[in-house]
Amino acid sequence: xxxxxxxxxxxxxxxxxxxxxKMGSFPGLRSKGQIDGVAVGELVERYGSPVFVxxxxxxxxxxxxxxxxxxxxxxxxxxxxxxxxxxxxxICQIHHREGSWAEVVSGMEYERAMRNGVPTSQIVFxxxxxxxxxxxxxLVGQSMVNLDHYDELxxxxxxxxxxxxxxxxxxxxxxxxxxxxxxxxxxFNLDSGQAWDAVRRLLGGGKLDLAGIHCHLGTFVLxxxxxxxxxxxxxAFANRLRDELGVKLDWLDVGGGFxxxxxxxxxxxxxxxxTPPLSRYAEAVADGLRGLNTPPSEMPLLxxxxxxxxxxxxxxxxxxVVANKRLPDGRRAVVVDAGVNTLFTSFWYQHQIHPAVPxxxxxEPTVIYGPLCMNIDVVADSxxxxxxxxxxxxxxxPVGAYNIPQSMQFxxxxxxxxxxxxxxxxxLIRRAEVLEDLVSLDRVPDWLRGE
Amino acid sequence: MARFTETVLVTGLNAxxxxxxxxxxxxxxxxxxxxxxRIIGLAYDMLDPGHFLPDLFDASYLIPYxxxxxxxxxxxxxxxxxxxxxxxxxxxxxSELPALMGQEAALGALGLRTFLPSRAQxxxxxxxxLGELRxxxxxxxxxxxxxxxxEGVYALHKLFPFPMVIKSxxxxxxxxxxxxxxxxxxxxxAAQWGYPVIAQAYVxxxxxxxxxxxxxxxxxxxAVAMKKMLLTDKGKGWAGVTIRDRGLLSLSEELLRVLxxxxxxxxxVRRDRQGAFHLLEINPRMPAWVDLCFGAxxxxxxxxxxxAAGEAVTSLPDYRVGAAFVRVSTNxxxxxxxxxxxxxxxxxxxxxxx
Amino acid sequence: xxxxxxxSPSGFVFDPRTxxxxxxxxxxxxxxxxxxxxxxxxxxxxRLQAHFEVGEADDLERDVLEFLRxxxxxxxxxxxxxxxx
Ligand SMILES: Cc1ncc(COP(=O)(O)O)c(C=O)c1O
Numbered sequence: 001x002x003x004x005x006x007x008x009x010x011x012x013x014x015x016x017x018x019x020x021x022k023m024g025s026f027p028g029l030r031s032k033g034q035i036d037g038v039a040v041g042e043l044v045e046r047y048g049s050p051v052f053v054x055x056x057x058x059x060x061x062x063x064x065x066x067x068x069x070x071x072x073x074x075x076x077x078x079x080x081x082x083x084x085x086x087x088x089x090x091i092c093q094i095h096h097r098e099g100s101w102a103e104v105v106s107g108m109e110y111e112r113a114m115r116n117g118v119p120t121s122q123i124v125f126x127x128x129x130x131x132x133x134x135x136x137x138x139l140v141g142q143s144m145v146n147l148d149h150y151d152e153l154x155x156x157x158x159x160x161x162x163x164x165x166x167x168x169x170x171x172x173x174x175x176x177x178x179x180x181x182x183x184x185x186x187x188f189n190l191d192s193g194q195a196w197d198a199v200r201r202l203l204g205g206g207k208l209d210l211a212g213i214h215c216h217l218g219t220f221v222l223x224x225x226x227x228x229x230x231x232x233x234x235x236a237f238a239n240r241l242r243d244e245l246g247v248k249l250d251w252l253d254v255g256g257g258f259x260x261x262x263x264x265x266x267x268x269x270x271x272x273x274x275t276p277p278l279s280r281y282a283e284a285v286a287d288g289l290r291g292l293n294t295p296p297s298e299m300p301l302l303x304x305x306x307x308x309x310x311x312x313x314x315x316x317x318x319x320x321v322v323a324n325k326r327l328p329d330g331r332r333a334v335v336v337d338a339g340v341n342t343l344f345t346s347f348w349y350q351h352q353i354h355p356a357v358p359x360x361x362x363x364e365p366t367v368i369y370g371p372l373c374m375n376i377d378v379v380a381d382s383x384x385x386x387x388x389x390x391x392x393x394x395x396x397x398p399v400g401a402y403n404i405p406q407s408m409q410f411x412x413x414x415x416x417x418x419x420x421x422x423x424x425x426x427x428l429i430r431r432a433e434v435l436e437d438l439v440s441l442d443r444v445p446d447w448l449r450g451e
Numbered sequence: 452m453a454r455f456t457e458t459v460l461v462t463g464l465n466a467x468x469x470x471x472x473x474x475x476x477x478x479x480x481x482x483x484x485x486x487x488x489r490i491i492g493l494a495y496d497m498l499d500p501g502h503f504l505p506d507l508f509d510a511s512y513l514i515p516y517x518x519x520x521x522x523x524x525x526x527x528x529x530x531x532x533x534x535x536x537x538x539x540x541x542x543x544x545x546s547e548l549p550a551l552m553g554q555e556a557a558l559g560a561l562g563l564r565t566f567l568p569s570r571a572q573x574x575x576x577x578x579x580x581l582g583e584l585r586x587x588x589x590x591x592x593x594x595x596x597x598x599x600x601x602e603g604v605y606a607l608h609k610l611f612p613f614p615m616v617i618k619s620x621x622x623x624x625x626x627x628x629x630x631x632x633x634x635x636x637x638x639x640x641a642a643q644w645g646y647p648v649i650a651q652a653y654v655x656x657x658x659x660x661x662x663x664x665x666x667x668x669x670x671x672x673x674a675v676a677m678k679k680m681l682l683t684d685k686g687k688g689w690a691g692v693t694i695r696d697r698g699l700l701s702l703s704e705e706l707l708r709v710l711x712x713x714x715x716x717x718x719x720v721r722r723d724r725q726g727a728f729h730l731l732e733i734n735p736r737m738p739a740w741v742d743l744c745f746g747a748x749x750x751x752x753x754x755x756x757x758x759a760a761g762e763a764v765t766s767l768p769d770y771r772v773g774a775a776f777v778r779v780s781t782n783x784x785x786x787x788x789x790x791x792x793x794x795x796x797x798x799x800x801x802x803x804x805x
Numbered sequence: 806x807x808x809x810x811x812x813s814p815s816g817f818v819f820d821p822r823t824x825x826x827x828x829x830x831x832x833x834x835x836x837x838x839x840x841x842x843x844x845x846x847x848x849x850x851x852r853l854q855a856h857f858e859v860g861e862a863d864d865l866e867r868d869v870l871e872f873l874r875x876x877x878x879x880x881x882x883x884x885x886x887x888x889x890x
Contacts, residue, residue: 007857007865010833010872012818014879015497015794015826030522179579179647181599225580266645270520273549326871330878362830389862787811787819787826794828795815 008361009387029363029386032354032395035316036420040356040393043418048432049320049393050338052417054400056094059314060422062278063098066258066306069279073286076301080124082256083109085307085401086315090419090429092116095310103256103305107134110143124253124303126172126214128186135159139167144251144303146170146214148187150198157207170212170251171198175233178226180257183218190215190233196240203245210247212300213237216255219308220264224276224284230254231288238300239293252292253303254285260312262349262398270352271398278309308401315400317343317415318356319379321392322371332366334388339370339377342415343399344406346379353379356393359386368394372411404430409438452762456487458535459756460528460563463543463736464494464501464511469685470739470778472543474500477507479745479752486753489802491535497793503783505803510535513797517546524550525557532561539759540565541752543736548573566667566759568713568735575710576733578620579647584730588709591702592730593654597647604637604650605630611652618651619644626653654731656723659694661703662737662744664751664767666758667713671704673751673767675744680775688740690777693747693770702728715741715755740776747774808841808882820881827879832857836872840882845889846870 033040036055043053063079070077080103081095087109092102093116102113105127113123120141128148130138135152136159138145147153147169160167172187173195188195202210213234217226231254241247258281261271285302294300323335340346353368366385370377379396388394407414413433420426459480463471473492480486492501492511502511512531515523531537540563542551551558552570574580579597584590594611598604607615608630617636618624621644625636633650640648663674676699679688703718717734737751744751747770754764793799811819816834818827829837835856839849850865859865869888876882 004856004858005831007853007859007863008830008832009863009868010836010875011830012833012837012872012875012879013828015828030526176599179597179599181646224574268518268546269549270518272521273517326874328878330875362828389860391862788813790826791813791815791817791819794817794826795813 006360011362011364011387013362013364029359030354031356031358033356035395036422037424038420038426040318040395043426044318044320044393046426047416047418047428049318050336050342050415051318052399052404052415052430053316053318053426054088054091054311054417054419054429055314055316056419057422059091059094059311059400060098062310062313063095063100066278066282066304066310067098069282070285070302070304073282074289074302075296076299078301078303080122080253080303080305081310082305082307083112084405085256086311087112087405088417088429089116091311091404101303103307107131107137110134110138124214124305126216126305132159136163139163139165139169142167144168144170144212144253146172146187146212146253147198147202148172150201153198153202153205153208157205160207166207166209168209168211168250169202170214170253171195171202171210173213173215173234173237175215175230177217177230177233178221178223178228180218180221180223180226183216187215190237195237199241199245199247203247210241210249212249212251212253213241214251214253214255214303216305217257219257220259220262221257222259222274222276224280227254227281227284228288231285232291233288235289235292239291242293248294248298249300251303252289252300253305256305256307256309258306258309260308260398260401262312262345262351265348265350267350281309312398312401314398315403316395316397317399317403319394319396321388321390321394323390324388327367331382332364332385332387333369334366334385335369335371336379336394337371338396338415339372339379340374341370341372341377341410341412342407343370343379343396343403344408345399345401345403351380351396351399353383353385354395354397355388356395359388359392361386409433413438452485452757454485454487455753455757455760455762457538457756457760458489458491458509460491460493460531460535460537460540461508461543462493462514462541462547464492464499464508465496466500466739468683468780469687471499472737472739472741474504474507475739475742476541476543476737476752477501477504478742479750480756481507482742483745483750483753485750489535489537491531491537493531497790500783502793502799503785503789505801509802510798510800512799513793517550521550521554525561528558528561528563532563537563539563539756541755541759542567545735548735564759564761566714566755568667568710568716572710572712573735576716576735578618578732579649581730581733584706584709588705590706590709590730591728593652595649595651597649598637599646599648601634601637604633607633607650610650614653616649616651616653618649620647620649654721654723654729656721656729658731659696659699659720659722659728660688660691660738660740661699661718661720662715662741662751663703663707663712663718664715664754664758665707665710665712666765667711669708669711671707671766672754672758672764673744673749673770674700674703675747675749675751675770676700676703677740677743681777688778690775691740691743692775693743693772695772696722698726698728702730706730706733715751743774743776744770746776747771808837808876810837810841810881812837812841823880825879832868833872836869840876849888 080101101122103124123143125138175190188198259275319336319338325333363384368380416432417430463473465471466474489509492508585592627633664672681690715737717738719732749767816829
């Protein structure tokens with residue numbers, strides 16, 4: 001008896017010119033049954049769904065690639081892991097084992113870096129609000145504090161005076177560079193002369209020494225020229241500091257912002273084609289710094305605060321299909337067990353979505369929704385996706401950057417995270433939350449307690 | 452030179468009123484007695500006219516859009532190569548190049564060779580970076596600024612006079628006559644295409660075009676200059692004639708030299724009233740009028756295919772001035788079954804040889 | 806049900822009334838053919854069962870009803886039309 005073909009739900013696709021042709025996913029959307037050699041099924045069975053999975057191998061590769069690419073082109077280079085990108089202790093410790101320092105933007109982050117054993121002198125402290133106690137701890141600890149505004153400068157002076165210290169500080173600069181939108185709300189503006197005024201004010205105060213300059217252009221910056229231009233402006237500023245004011249800098253910090261392999265919603269080409277490799281970012285920075293006039297013995301330390309570009313591609317979320325629907329406009333809808341509560345970055349990025357098993361059948365325009373009872377909970381809109389059964393695991397990536405720290409317990413608890421070692425071992429690096437984690441913070445005041 | 456007998460894959464079969472170059476490329480190959488290979492068309496749409504020119508193409512296949520990613524494209528190329536065993540790939544659309552540049556190894560594994568610019572060369576000709584050619588090499592590019600904030604628009608009048616051109620690096624350009632129009636054009640370009648928005652001095656004059664082929668080491672293998680005689684409402688040439696102007700060809704030569712351009716390109720230039728040339732754009736591929744080059748004596752598509760195949764082509768013979776073309780728009784009759792074949796199989800086979 | 810469509814074995818569907826063309830997968834093609842023969846819900850479900858290996862999780866009745874909505878959405882079938890039993 002001949003075998004009957006396996007049933008696939010009926011699908012009728014209107015031909016539209018300019019729409020993705022059916023070869024768009026020929027010969028079938030690639031499935032990814034494993035992550036670094038560990039089967040998806042094994043991970044879900046062990047840790048549940050949804051679950052974040054990090055590849056130690058990818059993370060280490062990215063760190064080493066950037067470090068080596070920059071060291072090839074500049075004599076003194078230091079990476080400072082941007083904590084806000086991913087706070088997990090295990091992830092931070094991988095960075096520190098690779099020799100990275102820490103870059104933090106709040107007292108909480110500062111404490112996390114200390115917990116991970118980072119010496120305070122190897123912490124870069126940025127951000128527009130550093131509370132007095134945190135600022136004091138950082139100045140006393142000889143961290144690299146980059147001042148963001150005049151009020152912070154005054155606060156640092158008060159602390160220095162009170163404690164009888166003369167701390168070294170840096171200042172954060174903002175500027176126009178390349179075609180990236182300006183993040184002009186942070187630091188002092190270089191182009192208008194405000195930064196120069198700030199330096200004179202700082203030196204004139206006589207309580208602080210200027211030891212560094214810092215700028216962070218933005219995030220997911222695809223434009224290499226932005227780095228070339230920004231580094232050029234930093235070098236010119238450093239030259240002027242040296243020539244006119246005799247200031248010798250200890251550090252020169254170009255911030256973070258390099259793009260990962262992800263893809264912005266507005267972006268036509270996928271990351272593999274649009275994102276420059278790390279070596280080209282390094283080249284752009286080195287090109288820009290070429291104008292720096294400093295004797296080799298006084299070369300400032302070049303600090304990179306790269307976050308996203310190092311960890312994003314190392315992170316995948318495994319999620320599971322919980323329902324199929326047909327929308328009134330004819331599109332298919334798939335509901336999965338992780339939404340924007342877990343994948344905050346879905347608001348800005350078109351993540352890649354691979355099924356864990358090969359899918360057959362005609363790809364149709366499909367929306368992937370999360371489990372929240374909110375209209376905004378869209379993981380992917382208008383994806384060409386074949387029919388997929390309830391229970392199928394989907395791999396969403398790259399999601400290693402910003403999702404862990406920005407995920408929230410809205411409606412659902414936060415999922416666990418797992419690390420796979422280069423040898424294929426795997427283990428939790430964050431356990432799944434339980435209700436007690438949340439409600440233990442709640443208090444009911446006395447007046448509500450009586451009968 | 453020996454007859455060229457490799458099978459060639461040609462993209463850009465959309466010979467519509469905003470034509471892709473693939474059909475003109477295939478025509479140049481097919482009509483040259485030095486070409487003895489097969490021609491396989493690669494297209495994105497079932498209705499791309501190139502599918503229905505069986506005199507030119509031995510077969511044609513649908514391929515995934517560039518936005519579908521490299522993996523899908525290479526999977527499809529592997530499928531096609533199992534059947535066609537082509538030796539050369541001639542991609543003819545800008546948006547295809549990012550997936551192919553620097554992929555010699557992966558293409559080589561499929562038996563395919565290309566003759567393409569490097570990523571750095573490709574980026575250097577982005578509209579928002581053309582100004583660097585002026586600053587670094589003295590190439591006459593109209594003055595321009597890249598804008599990322601609307602404030603810059605209000606200061607434009609200090610840089611160059613109205614009218615000026617507001618455009619995005621990707622597509623479209625608007626001529627504006629005052630700050631209000633410039634602000635409006637800035638926002639519509641930014642909304643549609645993002646940043647930067649480019650403001651450029653407007654050069655009054657007539658447009659002339661050059662198809663050129665660079666050897667990748669700064670040399671120019673061939674170049675043909677053309678003046679459009681009839682334009683569509685999209686500004687595309689509907690008829691044109693080859694011209695010769697020493698200044699224009701030496702500008703092209705200089706450009707290929709400073710860029711070390713590898714592969715074919717189309718250079719768009721404006722000649723002002725004083726006879727000076729201004730570079731407007733460099734398209735990183737052949738134009739849809741490239742068959743005129745063949746007609747005038749330089750088979751740039753065949754030379755590109757030969758270079759891709761590793762043959763040495765040093766320089767093409769001089770071309771004839773006054774060679775002309777006119778695009779003829781005719782209807783080709785089909786049956787619904789022919790569409791069905793393409794729709795269900797994604798490919799069409801069989802060349803008509805009469 | 807009145808369904809004036811040219812349906813080829815490969816799943817290419819042509820609507821002679823509007824000139825629209827479609828690709829149908831095997832199940833859709835089968836349903837279209839059944840509807841052309843005037844089959845109701847039960848017969849269409851049986852048709853699918855006869856041709857395919859159907860899994861436990863599959864809900865054929867729902868799929869047929871949803872497919873009818875798709876046809877209505879594409880204006881291949883009038884909006885008010887319902888399938889018989
Ligand atoms: C001061 C500073 N440095 C570094 C980063 C890390 O940026 P990215 O993840 O884009 O590399 C950020 C992120 O916003 C930042 O604000």
